[in-house]
Amino acid sequence: MAADNIAKAANPQTNSSTVKKPLYEGSTQYKSWRYSPEQLEQVRTSLNTAAVAVIRNTFEADEPGSSEDVLFLNANEEQLLVKLYITKIPQLCGHFRFPEEVEATAISYLKRFYLKNTVMDWHPKNVMLTALFLATKTTNNPISLESYTSNIPKTSSSDVLDLEFLVSQSLNFEFAVWHAHRALWGIWLDLQSLPDVSDELRPQDVYDIAIKHVRASRFTDAELIYTPSQIALASLALASPLLAERWADSKAAAGAAQPLSATLDPTLGSVKYIITQMGHPPDVEAVREVDRRLKLCKNPEKVPGSKAYLARQAAEQRRAEEKRNKKAEDVRKAVTEGGNPFGSELNEDEKAKQLAELDDDDDD
Incomplete structure (x- = not known):
């Protein structure tokens, strides 16, 4: 993956029909979860502005004038709180001895969730617990819900399960994540086969330092802006500029105008x-100050027991009841008017047409 992306960066004019498309470019991550720094800021600011407007209106509907003195969180403060709970994930993974794939995936889920939602609606604590539990399943490292919640103080099964569908929906049910730590391992394996890189030039502690930088990148927006291979190569460059240069130049196409390391330098510098x-x-x-203020500006519709919460629950129940009644009425009409509530039977012509289509499929 890393080599494919680097090669493409080195040859932007290459005819796309003659170059094999990197697997990463076919991923949902590439298609759905890449942003420029400006786009990230716009997404978060828009979410924050919309949330503040909705919550302010909810306050005013309950008690006119009650929102005037509320100091709502801004987008940067929301991110500060999310970042704190990102740092909790490695701690929990260490406690449960989850592999690194689970940790990295859960962190990605948490970041992506808050590109669709706001902390003023959903506090990061429970979302973090749900994201981590979901990551254990999507990475094939499952743990029972009872074992999971019983090892986390003040956590019940409902704290996790109540949000699982919401988190999945916010991820667009796109659970696969491409990670920089895997790209780094691929680069490290490549280095072992380069003729101009001896054992003395690539001591183990270089990899250990580079993987620490990869883990540090998870506390940032890097994975939402750059590819896993770019983050991995930048992390290696922080540990050993020489090895990063040797590896990058080994991937350059013959006859390139300049070394690939020089082409990549601006991007790697940003990472x-x-x-x-x-x-x-x-x-x-x-963060403690932000969390204190959050208690005062949290969406009351999400606070169990509040007037707004009860009103919303009643409205949802009313809509559900109306939907059930309409469905029952449609069935009643179908029966009383001589129709079939399960659909009309196929006539002979329709049956023959469907059988012919099945025969055509079998021939294929």
């Missing part, structure tokens, strides 16, 4: 900056 400047846990005191 390295994100990792080194933003790849760390947030300030706990700052």
Whole structure:
């Protein structure tokens, strides 16, 4: 995967019909979860603005004037809170001894969820627990719900299950994630076969340092902007610029105008900056203040027991009842008017047509 992406970057003018398309470009991650920094900011700002408007209206409907003194969270503050709960995932994975694939996948799920939702509707604590539990299943590392929740204080099965469909829906049911740590391992294996890279040039501690940078990148937006191979190569460059250069140049096409390492340098520089400047846990005191304010501006429709919550539940039950009644009425009409509520039977011509179509399918 990494080699394919690097080769394509080195030869942007190559006829696409003669170059095999990298597998990564056929993934849902490539199609649905890539953004520019500007797009990410716009998505989060729009979500935040819409959420504030809805919650303000809910406050006003319950008690006119009650929203005037509420200090709502902005998009950056929402991200600060999400980032704190991203840092909780490695801790939980260490406790359960989950493999790195589970950890990385759960973090990706949490980030993607908050590109469709706001913390003022859904607190990251329960979403994080649900995302991690879901990741154990989608990466084929399942754990029973009872074993999972019993090992996490103040957590019940409903805390996880109640949000599982919402999280899945917010992910567009796209559960596969391509990770930088796997790309880094591929690069490291490649380095072992390069003729100009001796054992002395690639000591094990270089890989250990590079994988730490990959893990630090999970605290940032890097995976939403750059490819896994770019993040992996940037992490290797932070650990050993020489090895990163040797590997990149080994993937350049013959006759390239300049070394591939030079072509990639601007992109890798941006990734390295994100990792080194933003790849760390947030300030706990700052997050604590955001969480305190969240209690005052949380959407009351999502707070069990509140007037808005009960009103919304009643409205949903009313709509569900109306839907059931309409369906029952349609069936009653079909029966009383001589129709068949299960659909009319096929006539002989229709049966013959369907049999012919089946015969055609068998011939194929």
